[in-house]
Amino acid sequence: MENQNIINIENLNLSIGKQHILKNINTSIPKNKITVILGPSGCGKTTLLKSLNRLTDLNPDVKITGKITIDDINIFNTNIDVTEIRRKMGLLAQRPYPLPTSIFNNVTFGLRISGRTNKKFLLPRVERYLKLANLWEEVKDRLHEPASRLSIGQQQRLCLARGLAVDPEIILADEPTSALDPISSAAIEERFIELKENYTVIMVTHILRQAKRIADNVIFMYLGEIIEQGTAEQVFENPQQEITKQYLRGSFY
Amino acid sequence: MKKIRKIEEIFFRSMALMSSILIIFALGLIIFSIIKKGFPALSWEMVSQTPKGGFYFGKEGGILNAIVGSLFLATGATFLALIIGLPVALYINVYLIKRVKLVNSIRFLLDVLWGVPSIVYGAFGFAVMIYFGLKTSLLAGIVVVTLFIIPIMVRAMDESLKLVPRGLLESASSLGATKTEIAFRVFLRQSFPALITATLLSFGRAIGDAAAVMFTAGFTDSIPQSLGQQSATLPLSIFFQLSSPIEEVKNRAYAAALVLTVIILIISILSRFLTKRFKKNIIKF
Numbered sequence: 001m002e003n004q005n006i007i008n009i010e011n012l013n014l015s016i017g018k019q020h021i022l023k024n025i026n027t028s029i030p031k032n033k034i035t036v037i038l039g040p041s042g043c044g045k046t047t048l049l050k051s052l053n054r055l056t057d058l059n060p061d062v063k064i065t066g067k068i069t070i071d072d073i074n075i076f077n078t079n080i081d082v083t084e085i086r087r088k089m090g091l092l093a094q095r096p097y098p099l100p101t102s103i104f105n106n107v108t109f110g111l112r113i114s115g116r117t118n119k120k121f122l123l124p125r126v127e128r129y130l131k132l133a134n135l136w137e138e139v140k141d142r143l144h145e146p147a148s149r150l151s152i153g154q155q156q157r158l159c160l161a162r163g164l165a166v167d168p169e170i171i172l173a174d175e176p177t178s179a180l181d182p183i184s185s186a187a188i189e190e191r192f193i194e195l196k197e198n199y200t201v202i203m204v205t206h207i208l209r210q211a212k213r214i215a216d217n218v219i220f221m222y223l224g225e226i227i228e229q230g231t232a233e234q235v236f237e238n239p240q241q242e243i244t245k246q247y248l249r250g251s252f253y
Numbered sequence: 254m255k256k257i258r259k260i261e262e263i264f265f266r267s268m269a270l271m272s273s274i275l276i277i278f279a280l281g282l283i284i285f286s287i288i289k290k291g292f293p294a295l296s297w298e299m300v301s302q303t304p305k306g307g308f309y310f311g312k313e314g315g316i317l318n319a320i321v322g323s324l325f326l327a328t329g330a331t332f333l334a335l336i337i338g339l340p341v342a343l344y345i346n347v348y349l350i351k352r353v354k355l356v357n358s359i360r361f362l363l364d365v366l367w368g369v370p371s372i373v374y375g376a377f378g379f380a381v382m383i384y385f386g387l388k389t390s391l392l393a394g395i396v397v398v399t400l401f402i403i404p405i406m407v408r409a410m411d412e413s414l415k416l417v418p419r420g421l422l423e424s425a426s427s428l429g430a431t432k433t434e435i436a437f438r439v440f441l442r443q444s445f446p447a448l449i450t451a452t453l454l455s456f457g458r459a460i461g462d463a464a465a466v467m468f469t470a471g472f473t474d475s476i477p478q479s480l481g482q483q484s485a486t487l488p489l490s491i492f493f494q495l496s497s498p499i500e501e502v503k504n505r506a507y508a509a510a511l512v513l514t515v516i517i518l519i520i521s522i523l524s525r526f527l528t529k530r531f532k533k534n535i536i537k538f
Contacts, residue, residue: 055423060351083429091427097420100443100534110428113438146534159424166428 006031006169006200007052012066014044014051016059021047023224025066029217034192034201036211036232039221040252045204046174048221052202053089053172054082071169089170090163092188095179096155098147098162103139106147106158110166125165132195133161134187153184160191164199171195173203177210189214208248212236220244287514291507299508304474309493311501314474316509319490321476323513325391326486327460330398334406334459335452337399342410347436350422360411366404372464374401379468392480394470401465406455413447414440418538443535446528453524457517463488487513 007029014022022044029035037045047056054075056062068075075085087110099106107129108122116122126143130136135157139150147158156176163171173192177185192201192214205211211218211232218235220228228235228244239245246252302315345356378397387393417440425439441448463486471483472493487509494506 050423053427055426058350058419058422058426060353083431086427087429089427091424093420093424095420097418097424097538098536099421099425099439100445100536101438102534109425109430109438113428113430113434148534148536162428172427 004031005029006070007202008067008069010067010069012048012051012068013064014047014056015063017061021224022051025226027219027226027229029200029202031200032196032198033216034196034203034214035217035219036215037202037204037219037221038208038211038215038247039206039227040247041206043221044224045206045221049172049174049202049204052170053086053091055086055091057082087166088168089172090160090166090168092156092159092163092171092173092176094175096152096159098150098155098158101147102144103147103150103158104143107161107165109162129161129165130158132164132191133157134191135161153180153187156180156184156188157191160188164195168199170200170202173201175204175206177205177207185210208250220247222247284514287507287510290504291509291511294501294504294508295511299505300512303476308474309497309502311499316485316487316490316505316512318474318476319485319487319509320512320516322391322470322473322484323460323487323516325477326394326398326466326470326484327456329391329395330402330459331406331452331456333395333399334402334455338403338406338455339410339448341403341407342414343436343440345411346414346417347422347440348432360408363404363408363411367408370464371401371462372467374398375465375468378465382469389469389471389483390481391470391477391484394466394484394486395480397465397469398459398462401462402455402459405458406451409451409454410444410448413444413451417443420538421536446531446535449527449531450524453520457520460516460520461488461513463492487516 005028009025009027009029012022012025013020025048037048039045050056051064052068052070052075056064064076070085070088073080073085099109101109104122104126105112107126108116111122111125127136127140130139135154138154139145139158147155150158156179160171171192173188177188180188189210192203195201196216203214215232218229218232219226220235220239220241222243228239228241235244236248239248296315298313299315300320301317302313303318304316305312305314308314345359349356349359374397378393378400381387382389382393421439421443422435425435430438466484466486467489470486472485472489473483474485477484491506491509491513494502494509497503497506
């Protein structure tokens with residue numbers, strides 16, 4: 001069975017200052033699957049994720065070589081507007097970062113900055129994306145309250161709705177449950193499993209059990225390199241590399 | 254060992270307490286002496302009339318010229334400084350996010366400018382005015398005071414914009430926002446209460462300064478009718494009256510100081526009030 005790949009990464013090297021963070025990354029991300037980037041802290045997982053939507057551009061002293069293509073478009077091509085690339089991907093960060101405005105304005109931020117400010121256009125979309133993020137029932141009566149009043153679990157789901165509202169193809173999630181309680185975490189995981197029907201999900205985690213619960217595809221990284229990759233079954237049931245085996249046994253985190 | 258730790262604790266606690274009492278006492282004393290000497294001299298005439306002939310010898314009149322002049326000057330300078338300072342603060346925090354060294358040197362430069370005494374700004378303004386053959390005027394005063402408060406305003410704004418977490422920048426970026434959208438829709442909003450405080454702090458500095466306006470705005474007994482005319486200011490009005498040997502005039506200086514203090518008090522209360530009002534949207538991280 002041949003998966004359709006949405007992202008291809010070829011010979012990606014990234015360094016910040018003198019630190020070589022990502023070394024010769026070659027991989028592909030299949031469409032409409034959950035790909036989990038797994039590995040111990042500081043192995044470059046987050047950097048790999050952030051280079052996909054060029055958030056690494058915001059860091060000083062970053063040097064990147066290699067190629068990342070998304071939908072066959074090289075994202076490092078300087079002719080492309082970086083905001084166009086970023087709109088293809090919704091980002092969930094390690095902790096929620098709602099914008100300093102109302103719930104309604106948070107969800108519609110991406111639409112409003114692209115010129116869609118008509119309330120009649122926005123309102124049904126707010127409902128749709130808040131429902132997709134499983135937050136609608138809790139906030140439908142207070143859409144114009146500040147997002148700062150939501151609990152942290154609700155804020156993270158708001159950030160998911162906000163990311164979905166720009167109509168991305170890909171959801172990037174950087175340890176999205178690390179600041180959340182177990183119930184909120186489970187809510188996010190459930191969402192991902194439902195969302196993969198229409199979206200490609202790429203999630204960074206260092207929680208092995210979480211990876212086993214939701215991954216279709218696994219990329220295992222260690223010290224800036226991809227050690228092993230493949231379907232969840234291959235990597236978890238039949239790892240080939242010694243480091244992977246040790247990690248899966250829990251010898252190190 | 255236990256005993257030493259206990260002594261240490263008591264020692265530093267009493268030091269801190271004493272310092273706090275000292276500073277509150279000093280502040281209380283200042284306010285007390287201004288009120289004690291100034292309040293009896295304060296009258297409706299004081300704040301509603303300009304100086305009449307012989308005002309500085311104890312005859313009738315008031316300090317309306319200085320009150321209005323100071324408000325004009327401080328408002329004009331704060332407005333100009335805001336137009337110039339806010340973009341600078343946003344620029345170094347949003348657009349120059351990658352240029353760490355450049356931003357640090359800009360901050361250093363602003364800190365140096367902050368430290369320059371206002372008399373130096375005044376002298377600089379005066380030298381420029383002589384070179385171009387300009388007379389002292391309200392406009393010249395406004396321009397020099399603007400230069401004087403810009404570093405204060407920019408650094409105060411900068412300190413609050415610096416606290417906007419990187420994650421918020423990344424989140425807004427990943428929604429496809431440009432730097433300008435991030436600056437005005439995210440950073441400006443998240444720091445809004447602190448930006449108001451920075452603006453009003455600058456206003457307080459502008460209205461309270463005597464040295465920068467001495468050579469540039471001049472002094473006059475009438476209310477300025479245009480930017481080209483001279484303007485009186487409260488600090489200079491206090492200075493001139495306090496230099497008088499006549500007791501009655503000296504007491505009026507304290508009344509003028511009381512008026513200035515009340516204006517600054519109103520600004521502080523306004524700042525508190527506005528900060529509270531705009532706080533609801535702020536995300537706490």
